[in-house]
Amino acid sequence: MKNHKYRPVAKPFGNRIQELIQSIQVIRDSLEAVRQGKLHQLIPVYGQLRALSSEKSKGNHPLLLNIARELNLSLEFYCMPGAADLPAQLKKNLLLHVSGFPLTLEQELPAQTLITVEKFLNREIVVFKERPYLAKDIIAFFANKAGGAHYSPDLPQDFAQLLSFGLSGQPVLVNALLQMADVTYRLAVRLLKLQTDLEIHILIFVPPQDVKQPVYVIDNKYPDSPMRIFCRVEAGMKLSFGVISIQGIQAIVGINRLIDWSRPHHFTLSLVIEDDLSTQLVIASDGEKVAKLNVPHPLFVSNDPLQYRSYQNRSDEEPNAGLDFGLIEMAMFGKHLPPKEEAQMLLYFDQQLTKQNQRCVYFKKGQYGYAAPGTKDLQMTNSPVVWSVGKLLKNQFPESSKASSK
Secondary structure, eight states, X not given: OOOOOOOOOOOOHHHHHHHHHHHHHHHHHHHHHHHTTOGGGHXXXXXXXXXXIXXXXXXXXXXXXXXXXXXXXXXXXXXXXXXXXXXXXXXXXXXXXXXSOOOXXXXXXXXXXXXXXXXXXXXXXXXXXXXXXXXXXXXXXXXXXXXXXXXXXXXXXXXXXXXXXXXXXXEHHHHHHHHHHHHHHHHXXXXXXXXXXXXXXXXXXXXOOOOOSOEEEEEEEOTTSSOEEEEEXXXXXXXXXXXXXXXXXXXXXXXXXXXXXXSOXXXXXXXXXXXXXXXXXXXXXTTEEXXXXXXXXXXXXXXXXXXXXXXXXXXXXXXXXXXXXXXXEEEEESSOOOHHHHHHHHHHHHHHHHOTTOEEEEEOTTOEEEEOTTOOOOEEESOOEEEEHHHHHHHHOHHHHHHHHO
């Protein structure tokens, strides 16, 4: 039987994102175990840290750095001055000097400076017997000699001696590596949040109708990927918000309480990856949080609407999966708004709710809007019309309109 060499092909971006998620989940779990005294869990950290930040073997590239480069993101954090910054006269006869720590995402000490991961990896952080070692040397040692990727029958003499120096019950090298692992984990979570956290604001009016199965207010489907972001009206006229992640995991949060559809409502739909890699989906109605779902793992969904096939009043698969409703206004943000901006948005939409002569795009079932990936140009099908919200309310709820005009 002949040996056939396989032909390597580039991994799709989605596969590498999934590998990144799995890698930082391993680091998260291992670091937590180490904090509980399970020191054997250091071993997975060694290999994952090398794979994410300093992998160079056989033409491979560091996974985290490679993804950040493709996304045009700079991975930066704060550190103290390195060993190379030590005055020359103090280096003579120096036995051990460990520098650069602590490593933090925000500046915590006046002497800390901002540095990229790439520059830090090439920074001298340890001097032992006047011999300097770079950060990437420390990572390579643990990965190649201490079980991260390989077990070696021997150790470099310097590292063997360095492991005898302790700090707070841990060898100083291990302490340094744990700090590098922790900041790498936090940078990876920040990258995921920058690409995933989102917030959608919709101002809609939905007249009474018999809804027996889910119908779509908006549906966004990523081409050639499971990723999806949608808002639906479920049976019983209850609103839901859901996503399907790049891993193919679906999560839906829905409002259980009855909704007063005799007036327009401002709904806020948000997805946030938390620092512990859990995901939170939330629906707020007119500024009040009314539904929340916590998922114990990260749901990666691209927060760039231009990358999706975007629909209003239908699903990606079914043109008639819509309903009768008025879309007054919609805004989508590729982040979870901070408190000040969130307050401004709530005030803005509250003003919109009280505006006289408010107008909307009024869809009937079978009428819908569509924007192709890469464009903001929403094309309307079957001619939905622009209507006065006040007139729609008057037609649907004449008694309510009379009462509110008194």
